Amino acid sequence: MDRIPILKMGAFLLVTIQVDMHDRLAMALQDDLSNKIVETGARGVLIDISSLEMVDSFIGRMIANIASVARVLDAETVVVGMRPAVAITLVELGLSLHGVRTALDVERGMELLETALADGPR
Amino acid sequence: MANGRLAQVLERHRAQLSSDWIREQTADGVLRDTRIDEAELRGQCDEFLALLVRATLEGGTNVSGPAFAPVRDMLERMARWRGERGFTPSQTALFVLSLKKPIFSRIRVDFEREPGALFQEIWRATELIDSLALLTTEAFQRGREAVIARQQAEMLELSTPVVKLWEGILALPLIGTLDSARTQTVMETLLQRVVETGSEIVIIDITGVPTVDTLVAQHLLKTVSAARLMGVECIISGVRPQIAQTIVHLGVALSDVITKANLADAFKLALSKRGMGIGARTGGV
Numbered sequence: 001m002d003r004i005p006i007l008k009m010g011a012f013l014l015v016t017i018q019v020d021m022h023d024r025l026a027m028a029l030q031d032d033l034s035n036k037i038v039e040t041g042a043r044g045v046l047i048d049i050s051s052l053e054m055v056d057s058f059i060g061r062m063i064a065n066i067a068s069v070a071r072v073l074d075a076e077t078v079v080v081g082m083r084p085a086v087a088i089t090l091v092e093l094g095l096s097l098h099g100v101r102t103a104l105d106v107e108r109g110m111e112l113l114e115t116a117l118a119d120g121p122r
Numbered sequence: 123m124a125n126g127r128l129a130q131v132l133e134r135h136r137a138q139l140s141s142d143w144i145r146e147q148t149a150d151g152v153l154r155d156t157r158i159d160e161a162e163l164r165g166q167c168d169e170f171l172a173l174l175v176r177a178t179l180e181g182g183t184n185v186s187g188p189a190f191a192p193v194r195d196m197l198e199r200m201a202r203w204r205g206e207r208g209f210t211p212s213q214t215a216l217f218v219l220s221l222k223k224p225i226f227s228r229i230r231v232d233f234e235r236e237p238g239a240l241f242q243e244i245w246r247a248t249e250l251i252d253s254l255a256l257l258t259t260e261a262f263q264r265g266r267e268a269v270i271a272r273q274q275a276e277m278l279e280l281s282t283p284v285v286k287l288w289e290g291i292l293a294l295p296l297i298g299t300l301d302s303a304r305t306q307t308v309m310e311t312l313l314q315r316v317v318e319t320g321s322e323i324v325i326i327d328i329t330g331v332p333t334v335d336t337l338v339a340q341h342l343l344k345t346v347s348a349a350r351l352m353g354v355e356c357i358i359s360g361v362r363p364q365i366a367q368t369i370v371h372l373g374v375a376l377s378d379v380i381t382k383a384n385l386a387d388a389f390k391l392a393l394s395k396r397g398m399g400i401g402a403r404t405g406g407v
Contacts, residue, residue, distance in 0.1 A: 080353060084313030087348040088306075096347040103353035104320055 004029045006036050012044040018051050026062040037073045044113040045070045050081030060095040067100040076116050080109035128246050129178035135228045140171055142224035157207045183250045201261035214262045218255040282308045284315040291392045292321045297330030305341035316354050323392045327385050329360030339374040346379050359388035
């Protein structure tokens, strides 16, 4: 089965979703990512969804879930590069991903993570 | 075939019918206006008669049949053309209806000896002309509706400008009432511009929105949420005193969104969020 690669960059993990997500893939990603955070002790996770063209309510909820799980494991999560159509769909579905940080692109997402970790209480 | 007799009448007297018909229309005063000249009218009449003769010879008086397709096309074109020139619906329908009298007088001459056939053919002709006139009116209506739809789309586009105020700061001045269709366009245009310009802050100015009810507020919140999902911060500006009171009264939760009374304050905040500012120059030239 395909898996979404998780790359380690310094203190952060970088997840780039390049394919259309289906339910099993999203579940596998949640599993892999939580394991990887614990394994590497990462302080931040950056999820790049700029290639994701279609979302349904399940995928939307999985993105929110993955972010929540990462937060429980003490890693800040930033979702970057959401397309306009995807953003509109998620809002129409009533999923506004409260509590998930967002940024326009990977570069700004990295900056956001760095400042969040520098300012953070820890 | 009984059907063929009307067609024969039409075919035999085509030239005569054409000139009678044009005289009939000029008597109504259509020609006296500047929207159509005689050559054009004659062209339309001759084309229509030619098509009508061929259609009745092939397909009788069944106007929805395949034989009448060219006639229907021609009427559709004619009605749209007249609609665009500002003809009224009655003037457009009269184009077809005024053919009745010339046809009736031809039928009367041809069937003078057979009262039964005379009545039958007149009835047939009436039915034919009436249904063609109805088709014309419908086509006229469709033409008008197409114009209205196009204008609505144009207005929708005109009313949603996204302005770049500064590097990384966009402004969206909203004017007029926000309905669902408009909000959708506004949202799409805004998010598209955000991607194109890579902006991080958007100021939504609602000075020009006359009333904010729960629906409008919900639409605004949706836009803000969608922008936030893309990593863009929204500031709502131009909240007038009455609108602020209404929002509180309606219990709309605008507390997650930064709101400012005017665009200047919002712009100042946006600049300071990006680590910039505007101030008077001290000791300059």
